[in-house]
Amino acid sequence: MANSILIIEDDEQLADNIREYLERNQWEVHLAHSAEEGLKTFENLRPDMVLTDHMLPGKTGLDVIAGALALDPQQKIIMLTGEGNVQIAVDAMKAGACDYLCKPIALAELKLVLEKTLGQAQMEKTLSVLQRRQSRGSLDAIVGESAPMRAAKAKARQVLEAERRMSDNDLPAILITGETGTGKELLARALHFEGVRSNWPFVEINCASLPPNLLESELFGHERGAFTDAKDRRIGLVEAADGGTLFLDEIGEVDLSIQAKLLKLLEEKTLRRVGSVRERKVNIRIVSATNRDLEQMVREGRFRSDLYFRLRVITLSMPPLRDTGDDILRIARFYLQSHAKRYGKKGLHFTAEAEHALLAHSWPGNVRELRNMLEQTVLLSQGESITPDQIACSTRSPHDEKAAAPEPAYGDVAIGARGLGKVPEMERELLVKTLEKTDWNISKSAKLLGLSRDMLRYRIEKYGFARPE
Secondary structure, three states: OOOEEEEEOOOHHHHHHHHHHHHHOOOEEEEEOOHHHHHHHHHHHOOOEEEEEOOOOOOOHHHHHHHHHHHOOOOEEEEEEOOOOHHHHHHHHHHOOOEEEEOOOOHHHHHHHHHHHHHHHHHHHHHHHHHHHHHOOOHHHOOOOOHHHHHHHHHHHHHHHHHHOOOOOOOOOEEEEOOOOOOHHHHHHHHHHOOOOOOOOEEEEEHHHOOHHHHHHHHHOEOOOOOOOOOOOEOOHHHHOOOOEEEEEOHHHOOHHHHHHHHHHHHHOEEOOEOOOOOEEOOOEEEEEEOOOHHHHHHOOOOOHHHHHHHOOEEEEOOOHHHOOOHHHHHHHHHHHHHHHHOOOOOOEEOHHHHHHHHHOOOOOHHHHHHHHHHHHHHHOOOOEEOHHHOOOOOOOHHHHOOOOOOOEEOOEEOOHHHOOOOHHHHHHHHHHHHHHOOOOHHHHHHHHOOOHHHHHHHHHHHOOOOOO
């Protein structure tokens, strides 16, 4: 997308000459002939650069600098001054201008100054991105060593390695699937900050958080007057992500009307602001995430099949917490220490019984549920030992309440996740009955109990069970 510049110059001939020269060099140029007009245009436009004369009718160029920086402290501004007026140049630099040029100006020199200033702006943006990258966005920062989690991270690394070998920067779309709270956003960030676009923006939006009309404006931007409350021009998140990654969380909640625009964005890399007739080119990679069954939604006509296949060029999946075995304890210990540090409580640790309770829970809300539950636990803790009574997790999950089919039963005892509470005697009885009925087939028993095989093996070892001779 072309770099944009606002030129504030009362000499219309000079302004036109600069405009024609810069437009030949692929700049998007906007003109204003007074400080007041310039500041109003700046507020609506937010260009990449501002070039302002000092001697303007009414307010001066110094007023332009002050007004623009009040709206955007990172804005890059260059001052034009009369020949030999060194004091004005000094005042402009003190006010926040990043450079100055003396009249009469050489257009080739102006081009060099603009390119240098843009390079400085990009370096500042890169440093900001790198600082964020140090604290967020790494596959190694995703806690988990279970087989399902290792498989998920290994596939993500394969994708990153393949992208590094690509001859161009037109990266394929990625769809991340998984239940609510499994860490899909963390994976999306890792794919960006460890990928080839890491020096460019990472922009995210939860598509379920806005109604369709507001979501469209938020994504694609709008022109002034496009609708009742559109008092100013506004760029959307797609343009803000230009060069980097746009993360569309909860993509399954997007209205069909916006799905058509997303398909055009994916296929043509163009967008049109609401209320505009102009197409704009963007260079972005799209990563989306959902906890919905998009294939089923396609069959029901609630999601476009062409968009679905464009979004899922590469599909990655985050496993539910209940299938990750001892990762439950690894993640629980991680958040226990994190919350303990936040609330100034030292030496917190789980008792063995508390760890058993953590492993017994089905975690319908996955990692998010575990994190939030442990924050409450830490906040209310009185001593260093965290016991089962302090762990505020339910032994009955929403998935159990919504189960469509009855659970298998042996005798008078129902087998399934809802039967695995914190009462050891009941748990032992369920395990024994199930193992006997399946002739100690671990896979079949785990399926009947609603557990992963790793979790079932853990319980067998926990109670010291051994297969009869």
